[in-house]
Amino acid sequence: MNCEESKMLLADYWAQTLSETKELEFDAHIATCDLCRTDAERLGALWTSLSKIPAEEPSPALRTRFYDTLAAYRHGLEAAPRASWKERILALWPRQPAFQMGLSFALLAIGVGIGYTARPGVKPVEPETQEVAALRGEVTNMRQMVALSLLQQQSASERLRGVSYAVQVPSSDTEVLSALLKTVNQDANVNVRLQAVDALHQFGASPVTRTAVAQSIGKQDTPLVQIALIDLLVDLKDKDSAPELMKVSSDEKIDAAVRQHAKWALGKLQ
Amino acid sequence: MAQVGSGDVAKMAVLFERHNRGLFRYFVSLNRNRELSEDLVQDVFFRMLRYRASYDxxxxxxxxxxxxxxxxxxxxxxxxxxxxxxxxxFDDRRPEPASDAPGPEETVAKGQDVALLKRALDRLPSDKKELLVLARFQDMKYEEIASLLGCEVGTVKVRVFRAMRALEEIYHTLSKERTA
Structure with missing residues (x-):
């Protein structure tokens, strides 16, 4: 063993993770090499002293905050699938007065329409199924309007609500898709961008979505969003994104973790 | 974590109890800011909940x-x-360590060398400091650190050696300043 090789083993020597054979070789070397013995002993003593630095403890408030958050998260998960019809309908009701008024007029118009066609002695203009379809259409339009409006708001929490409305519109809605892509690329808040990436799952069938997602990776400045975008491409099994992922995996300016994740994604998509 | 990933989010409490102190120490070592470190620990557990499905x-x-x-x-x-x-x-964009100078109690209880070593560690460049914190305080295996940093295990071991060398130099400089 030479000095260079012994330096490679010092980290294992201090951590006591050397195999028996290697330790014997190492001991034999430092018995004859003063320089390496000094390194092993002096730096080893410093390595041992590091464990004497007292560990700082978090305040009790951290535990309280964590359990509060966990309880809220569990509550949210448990409540979601068990929501009653009444709660689901109430959840659709917008909070802002302008939207409330718009929805009220829309519902009034629908009510008048249904009342007119259902009045006695008059043959209905449209079959019942068409009325239900029209009603659904109104609700969908309302969701689209609310989603698009909320995504423009100043407040990040309002924009987050906008994203949650966006996932309720049909996947063929190009206006909402375009707004979501804009949010992913330009929103100042990381949480909103991440939520928008999640929402894009619904629009994954569109080639526009896939291309835009692949191109967005290089534009992002946060590794977390970049990784979420790569995960989305893997979930969508988008093999066409391989050239873009190759570019990301070899771009030295991009975070190492992201580059590694892009390589992993390329393996998955093969 | 596998149980959390499959939907049993209550098990996150077990992970919190096991890892919150380690994570806190990691963040405090890097940032020297307790309040920020607590926020970051909270953030990590929230992100783990959010991305639990991506855990392999x-x-x-x-x-x-x-x-x-x-x-x-x-x-x-x-x-x-x-x-x-x-x-x-003109700010150097790094918060000053709250306890850069050894307090009298710490000096008596732990000895001046430990306080000096703590100051030396604080002055290490962040990449070297992070490496030593992971290897020494978090008891991570070199293989795990290599996987985390995206490099070879051999590279990690060499970097640990270099980080120790750098730490020793800073430690000696501080020792000389103290005795001067």
Whole structure:
């Protein structure tokens, strides 16, 4: 063993993770090499002293905050699938007065329409199924309007609500898709961008979505969003994104973790 | 974590009890700011809940968790840098260690050498400091650190050696300053 090789083993020597054979070789070397013995002993003593630095403890408030958050998260998960019809309908009701008024007029118009066609002695203009379809259409339009409006708001929490409305519109809605892509690329808040990436799952069938997602990776400045975008491409099994992922995996300016994740994604998509 | 990933989010409490102190120490070592470190620990557990489905049970949980912790720290640093620029351009953008100088109690209880070593560690460049914190305080295996940093195990071991050398130099400089 030479000095260079012994330096490679010092980290294992201090951590006591050397195999028996290697330790014997190492001991034999430092018995004859003063320089390496000094390194092993002096730096080893410093390595041992590091464990004497007292560990700082978090305040009790951290535990309280964590359990509060966990309880809220569990509550949210448990409540979601068990929501009653009444709660689901109430959840659709917008909070802002302008939207409330718009929805009220829309519902009034629908009510008048249904009342007119259902009045006695008059043959209905449209079959019942068409009325239900029209009603659904109104609700969908309302969701689209609310989603698009909320995504423009100043407040990040309002924009987050906008994203949650966006996932309720049909996947063929190009206006909402375009707004979501804009949010992913330009929103100042990381949480909103991440939520928008999640929402894009619904629009994954569109080639526009896939291309835009692949191109967005290089534009992002946060590794977390970049990784979420790569995960989305893997979930969508988008093999066409391989050239873009190759570019990301070899771009030295991009975070190492992201580059590694892009390589992993390329393996998955093969 | 596999149980959390499959939907049993209550098990996150077990992971919190096991890892919150380690994560806190990791963040405090890097940032020297207790309040910020507590926020970051909270953020890491929230991100683990959010991305629980992406956890692969075949990979090291510790490496996965610290990958999230590193990302959270990078995001936070970028945010803080953006806030600091324009407020004070002469600021060195690093909070001063709260306990840079050894307090009298610490000196008596732990000895001056430990306090000096702590100061030396604080002055290490962040990449070297992070490496020593992971290897020495978090008891991570070199293989796990290599997976976290995306490099070979041999590279990690060489970097540990270099980090120890750098730490020793700073330690000696501080010792001389103290005796001068």
């Amino acid at each position: 049970p075949n990979q090291s949980f510790t490496a996965w968790m610290y990958q999230i912790a590193r990302n959270a720290n990078v995001d936070q640093a970028q945010k803080r840098r953006a806030e600091v620029v324009g407020i004070d351009e």
